[in-house]
Amino acid sequence: LKVLSRIDSILRSPRAPPLIFQPSKGPVQNHIKDNGQECGFEHLPLTIEMWADQLMALKALHRSLRKLSLELLPWNTADPQDKRESIRVEDLQLIVDAILEEIENKEKNRQTLSVTTLSAIVSHFQKLFDVSSLNGVYPRMNEVYIKLGEMTNAMRNLHELLELDSSAPPTVVVDTVGKLCDIIKKNVTEQVQQLLGSQDIHSIINKLEEHECFFPPFQALIQDLLCLLEISNMDDILPAVQNLK
Secondary structure, three states, X not given: OHHHHHHHHHHOXXXXXXXXXXXXXXXXXOOXXXXXXXXXOOOHHHHHHHHXXXXXXXXXXXXXXXXXXXXXXXXXXXXXXXXXXXXXXXXXXXXXXXXXXXXXXXHHHHHHOOHHHHHHHHXXXXXXXXXXXXXXXXXXXHHHHHXXXXXXXXXXXXXXXXXXXXXXXXXXXXXXXXXXXXXXXXXXXXXHHHHHOOOOHHHHHHHHHXXXXXXXXXXXXXXXXXXXXXXXXXXXXXXXXXXXX
């Protein structure tokens, strides 16, 4: 009777669902409380059986939701509830929420980029980078990525060497390099003019032509002298000739 009284107190608790407590309409046939009043849970065995069936159905529903989750979320293989004997409604709700979130994300992505849009993007990439087939898209993407990295490093080094601000556009870098080349060319021209003693470009050309005419016979003469005198250094030619006197 004490156990029945405790059950009755639980059933009458405000937290208990209304379904599990129904006052008896007929005479008491099963159990009488200490104060002589009816217990009011003669229907409880049927309710408990119904709950047991629902708990078993929860396990079956959990297995079905797990299969669906593995189809929609193949990367989400972790399931800490698999080793738990009892399945809670919260466990099922977590799986359902994850599936709904994935469906919503796919729907947003589908609305943002349709198949037509993605196809147009791929076709545009093929035109820009001269890719004839879809199989060549990924290799060309990798190639473009590598080239971009090389160009980025080169521009960064040029900015540092030329002492330019990192925000300077490529046109500024090119202009600066061009100015340096002009300065180098001007210095080289001035050095050639000083060497040949002429400021006129035509005179420089004439002197170079004269040099081309003079140098080959002179070089041949020097080589013959080196062989004849059995020496290897041009500076030794004059002492060798003096010794022959």
